[in-house]
Amino acid sequence: MATVPKRVAERFKKHLPAFQRVLQSARVRDVNESDTVTIVTDMLSTVFGYDKYSEITSEQAIRGTFCDLAVVVDGKTKFLIEVKAIGLTLKENHLRQAVGYGANQGIQWVVLTNGIDWEIYRLRFEKPIGYDLVCSIDFLTLNARKKDDHAKLFLLCKEGLAKAAIEEFAARTQSLNRFVLAALIQTETVANVLRREIRRMSPEVKVTADEIKDLLGDVLKRDVVDGEAAVRARRQVGRAAGKMLRKRQSKGEAGPSGAADDGAGTDHMQSESSTGIL
Numbered sequence: 001m002a003t004v005p006k007r008v009a010e011r012f013k014k015h016l017p018a019f020q021r022v023l024q025s026a027r028v029r030d031v032n033e034s035d036t037v038t039i040v041t042d043m044l045s046t047v048f049g050y051d052k053y054s055e056i057t058s059e060q061a062i063r064g065t066f067c068d069l070a071v072v073v074d075g076k077t078k079f080l081i082e083v084k085a086i087g088l089t090l091k092e093n094h095l096r097q098a099v100g101y102g103a104n105q106g107i108q109w110v111v112l113t114n115g116i117d118w119e120i121y122r123l124r125f126e127k128p129i130g131y132d133l134v135c136s137i138d139f140l141t142l143n144a145r146k147k148d149d150h151a152k153l154f155l156l157c158k159e160g161l162a163k164a165a166i167e168e169f170a171a172r173t174q175s176l177n178r179f180v181l182a183a184l185i186q187t188e189t190v191a192n193v194l195r196r197e198i199r200r201m202s203p204e205v206k207v208t209a210d211e212i213k214d215l216l217g218d219v220l221k222r223d224v225v226d227g228e229a230a231v232r233a234r235r236q237v238g239r240a241a242g243k244m245l246r247k248r249q250s251k252g253e254a255g256p257s258g259a260a261d262d263g264a265g266t267d268h269m270q271s272e273s274s275t276g277i278l
Helices: 006-029 033-046 092-105 147-154 158-162 165-175 178-185 188-201 209-219 228-250 259-275
Strands: 069-073 076-083 109-113 117-124 130-138
Touching: 006 033, 006 147, 033 069, 033 076, 076 092, 092 109, 092 117, 130 147, 130 165, 158 165, 188 209
Parallel strands: 076 109
Antiparallel strands: 069 076, 109 117, 117 130
16 A cells, blocks of 8 residues: 655644544534535545645536535546435445446546545446445544554545555455455366365375366355356456466467466456456
């Protein structure tokens, strides 16, 4: 993750505790959405470092209505913010509204918040529009002196935007998660590695890669092999393998010797062509 500059870390240490007290008080008083927007605006300015008068706007028109807030830097909208009353639990219908705003404006980043809970989403401009939760932050549980918590806040900071911190974090999240790991485990490459290890452990046992792949279905949890996220992960792994195979072919390479790599390349290419490109 991007390194948080010292002056930004000092800003967090100074202002985070004060806003935690403000948020706690507002929750007890169950303030309305309008008052929550006021608090969020102050947080964007004081904690996240944006100019309240030139970089935070509530006049972002979208199809005849307005989103609650938008952060605009150098004339470009960086992300939209949909604010709900502090006492409300963030729900799917709130997210759909914010995603609709972003899709209509071609803005990739959308933040949904009630002041305490902040959810950062990246839109996928496809049909229908898709979105992924990149990071969630509970402001009341943050430690003003903890570096890991500073790193979370930095994702939305003005200084973080300049360093593309959110893009870097999202790329890491996309490549290192349980769905991608499950997809990798189910590839021909890994199955062949396991087959060799089994034969090394028990030379008399004859097992195929397909048998191992079938057994892995009993090892992995169902939620990481079924559903939309699992399908996207398999496509991601398939594209990466296909790209590597095409690169080898363009260089006139046959690829590393051994059935494991050859089988993996074929398996990945078949997976990509059958599921399509995301």
